[in-house]
Every structure is written in structure tokens, then in C-alpha cells.
Amino acid sequence: xxxxxxxxxxxxxxxxxxxxxxxxxxxxxxxxxxxxxxxxxxxxxxxxxxxxxxxxxxxxxxxxxxxxx
Ligand SMILES: [Zn+2]
Numbered sequence: 533x534x535x536x537x538x539x540x541x542x543x544x545x546x547x548x549x550x551x552x553x554x555x556x557x558x559x560x561x562x563x564x565x566x567x568x569x570x571x572x573x574x575x576x577x578x579x580x581x582x583x584x585x586x587x588x589x590x591x592x593x594x595x596x597x598x599x600x601x
Contacts, residue, residue, distance in 0.1 A: 535549040535551065535554060537554040538552040
């Protein structure tokens with residue numbers, strides 16, 4: 533993990549940055565929570581998009597095979 537204030541690399545369980553004395557533990561967890569929520573929402577949207585695309589492609593391929601048969 534890195535300090536949110538000065539960007540230096542820190543120990544995993546550091547609560548305070550040794551370089552700039554910023555309390556980074558709290559900020560770090562808050563940032564990851566928001567990032568994780570955003571990632572989950574984006575992931576769900578992508579999955580829905582893929583499923584919808586799959587259904588459309590499936591229906592289109594059925595339609596074309598009906599036309600050519
Ligand atoms: Zn720092």
C-alpha cells in the first residue's frame with residue numbers, strides 16, 4: 533500500500549505514514565471501499581451487458597439460420 537498524501541510505499545499495517553505523519557489507515561480503507569463498490573457495480577453492468585449481447589447474438593443466429601433454411 534502507498535501513502536495517500538505523499539505516495540511513498542508503506543508497511544501493510546501502518547497507521548501513520550513515517551514520511552509525512554498522515555493517518556493513512558482510515559483514508560486507505562475508505563478509498564478501497566468506494567473503489568470496491570464502484571468495481572462491483574461496473575462488473576455487474578459488464579455481466580448484464582455480456583448476457584444481453586449473448587441473447588441478441590443467439591436470437592440473431594437463430595433468425596439467420598431460419599432465413600437460410
Ligand atoms: Zn506520507
